[in-house]
Every structure is written in C-alpha cells, then in structure tokens.
Amino acid sequence: MRFHHLDLNLLVALDVLLEEQNITRAAERLHMTQSATSGVLGRLRTFFEDELLVQVGRKMQPTPYALELAKPVREVLLTIRSSITAKPVFDPASSKRHFRLITSDYLISVLFAQVIQRIHQEAPHITFEMLSPGDNSAELLMRGEIDLMIVPERYIIEGHPAQLLFEEEHVCVVWRDNALVGDSLTLEQYMQMGHISVGFGRNRHLSIEDWFMSQYGFNRRLEVITNDFNTLPQLLVGTQRVATMHRRLAELYAQYLPLRMLPPPVQIPVMREYMLWHRSMDGDPMHRWLRERISAFIQRLDRPAEAAEPAAAMA
Structure with a gap:
C-alpha cells in the first residue's frame, strides 16, 4: 500500500530501525538481509529528505527529525494493528490471544495467579506473558509492546487510559x-x-x-x-x-x-494500584474483556466473605 508515494511497509522498517539504531539487529527483526535493510534505509532517507540515522563511532544515532518522526510512526502502526487488522469477531472461548503484562511478583501472588485460573475457564486458549517492572516499563507501554501495566498511582502515564484496581495498606x-x-x-x-x-x-x-x-x-x-x-x-x-x-x-x-x-x-x-494500557487498545473487544475480568475479580476479593460470590463464579 502506498500513501503519498510512500510504501507503508517502510514505516514498519523505520519503526524498527529507530528503535534498534543498528542495521544488523533491525535486519534480524525484519527478517531481511543487512544489505536489503540498508536499501530500505536509503529509500526512507530519499522520501523524508533526511539522513534519519547517522553513524557515530560504532553506533547509529537518530537525527532530530527522526526523533520527531518516531512517535507518530509508532502511533500509526498501533492504529493499524488495533483498528484495521484486528478481527471483528469477539469470542473469548475460541480466542488465541497472547497478552503481555507488566506487573510485580506481589501482584502475581495475590491477584494474577487466581485471575489466570478464572480466565482459563472462559477462555482456555488465551496465553499470558508476565514481565517484571523495570526502568523501561513506561516506554514499552507507550510503544504498544505490552497490553497492560499494573502499577502504583505515581507511575500513571499521561495520555493513556488508567483504571483504579484497588487500594493497599x-x-x-x-x-x-x-x-x-x-x-x-x-x-x-x-x-x-x-x-x-x-x-x-x-x-x-x-x-x-x-x-x-x-x-x-x-x-x-x-x-x-x-x-x-x-x-x-x-x-x-x-x-x-x-x-x-x-x-x-x-x-x-x-x-x-x-x-x-x-x-x-x-x-x-494507602497505595493505589492502577491498571494502565495504550490508548490504541481502548476499544479492542478482547482487551476490554480482559480488563473487565481483572476488575471484577478484584471487586469480588474485596467484598466481605459473607457477601462474596461462590469461588467458582466470576462476575
């Protein structure tokens, strides 16, 4: 597909090149040869009339214009992924969605070990990948590389949706x-x-x-x-x-x-734990279903024992 004479497939390559800042690593991720990846970079330079990445010692450094391009390029790709290529059918029972979550081992122990058990009853083919919090957690969320991040209130990222899950003493x-x-x-x-x-x-x-x-x-x-x-x-x-x-x-x-x-x-x-996600995923049906299940399970746990629903049920 072309838009204003730009092959939109090149945006995928540009996104990877700006992230890796290395021809060899970018080529591996793009499943291309190094010479083909260098050729793609050349085409991008011609279209944008900018070097985009310049060699500085052993590393490639993005130009100021490339840094300006990085965010809108990523936003375009996320929009395409969530709105255009996403399947319209919503069926948790048959979904084979893979969710990547950033959360602490504390939350895995007190929450997600049980949440995953409950979800498996309704969506047995869904898989999960749990990532530990790190210095690049916010960057991963803003790049759309994770589905959810569950963190204390001070880590909320402006411009992306957040929902209070529970308060902790x-x-x-x-x-x-x-x-x-x-x-x-x-x-x-x-x-x-x-x-x-x-x-x-x-x-x-x-x-x-x-x-x-x-x-x-x-x-x-x-x-x-x-x-x-x-x-x-x-x-x-x-x-x-x-x-x-x-x-x-x-x-x-x-x-x-x-x-x-x-x-x-x-x-x-009191510590307030929030669930965060990239704004491009706000309307994704399966993503919304997962958020609702996590929130419902927390609410059930926080109810007094005499008012709680049977353990096998999940609101």
Whole structure:
C-alpha cells in the first residue's frame, strides 16, 4: 500500500530501525538481509529528505527529525494493528490471544495467579506473558509492546487510559519468635531495627524508601535488599529484622511461615494500584474483556466473605 508515494511497509522498517539504531539487529527483526535493510534505509532517507540515522563511532544515532518522526510512526502502526487488522469477531472461548503484562511478583501472588485460573475457564486458549517492572516499563507501554501495566498511582502515564484496581495498606512483619518486638512497634524501635527492602531496576528504586526520606528526612537501616516481594517474608524467618510489606502479601505468607504482622509505627499512605494500557487498545473487544475480568475479580476479593460470590463464579 502506498500513501503519498510512500510504501507503508517502510514505516514498519523505520519503526524498527529507530528503535534498534543498528542495521544488523533491525535486519534480524525484519527478517531481511543487512544489505536489503540498508536499501530500505536509503529509500526512507530519499522520501523524508533526511539522513534519519547517522553513524557515530560504532553506533547509529537518530537525527532530530527522526526523533520527531518516531512517535507518530509508532502511533500509526498501533492504529493499524488495533483498528484495521484486528478481527471483528469477539469470542473469548475460541480466542488465541497472547497478552503481555507488566506487573510485580506481589501482584502475581495475590491477584494474577487466581485471575489466570478464572480466565482459563472462559477462555482456555488465551496465553499470558508476565514481565517484571523495570526502568523501561513506561516506554514499552507507550510503544504498544505490552497490553497492560499494573502499577502504583505515581507511575500513571499521561495520555493513556488508567483504571483504579484497588487500594493497599502496608504492615510491618517480623519473625514470630523475634523476642525484641512485642505487640507493637515504636518509631524509635523501627528505625533502630535492621530492615529488609525491595529494590527494582538499575537505579534500585526502593519500595517505600522515598516516602520515608521525604517524610522524616532519614533512611531506614537497610541490611538486606532483595529484588522481589516474595522473598521479603522468607528472609525474615530466624532474624531480628523487620520488613514493611503489602498487607495482602503479608497475610498470604503468614499462613505458611512463622511470622507476625504489626501496625506500622507511623501512618503510611494507602497505595493505589492502577491498571494502565495504550490508548490504541481502548476499544479492542478482547482487551476490554480482559480488563473487565481483572476488575471484577478484584471487586469480588474485596467484598466481605459473607457477601462474596461462590469461588467458582466470576462476575
């Protein structure tokens, strides 16, 4: 297909070239030879009357004009994918859709392990890929390379839809036989104790450390930093340390490990978990169905036990 003398297939190549900034890697993704990919770049340069990518040392660097093109090109391709090439038939029972989600291991444990079981009952051929949060999570969503991202409110991306899923509290958790801690914690005790925390990404974003710094002007005494939430309770057993955890995850592990939950010595703001998706997917029937199922399951979990629907049902 051509538009104003531009072969629209070249936009796919341009999108990959701007992302990879490397002829060899772009060729691999496009399933083309390096010489053919270089030829495509030449055609793009001729059409746009710009070098687009220039060699700087061993790397290729996008020109200012190429950087301006990157976002609209990606938006066009996403619109084509979601609106033009998408099948109009909506049938979860026969769908073989593959969904890519960014979510923490905490949410997989307390939510998605059960959500996927429920969804399999209605849509047995749907598959999932769960990706850990990272420094490039927002970029992946904005490029349309993931279907959903479930993150705290501060990570909402302007210009893309977001829906509040639930609110979460934090609790302090210690080993059940920790003789240094009674039924409550003072702030002084809390700050003197060794802490276990979670850090994500190259910059080691800590789960609640930023809030403590802004509120009190000092750091907790971090003795252990792990890279996922599920190891927090396991690392507490047999120690005198404390971890500040999501209540749902703490309650889950307290069923299996010798742990005690205590209220924090200070009021920690409620964490609001949001579901985010690229705006081009807003009207996609299967995508909307998945969002509704996730939201319905959360609502059922948050109802009082006596008002909840039978476990086998899903609203």
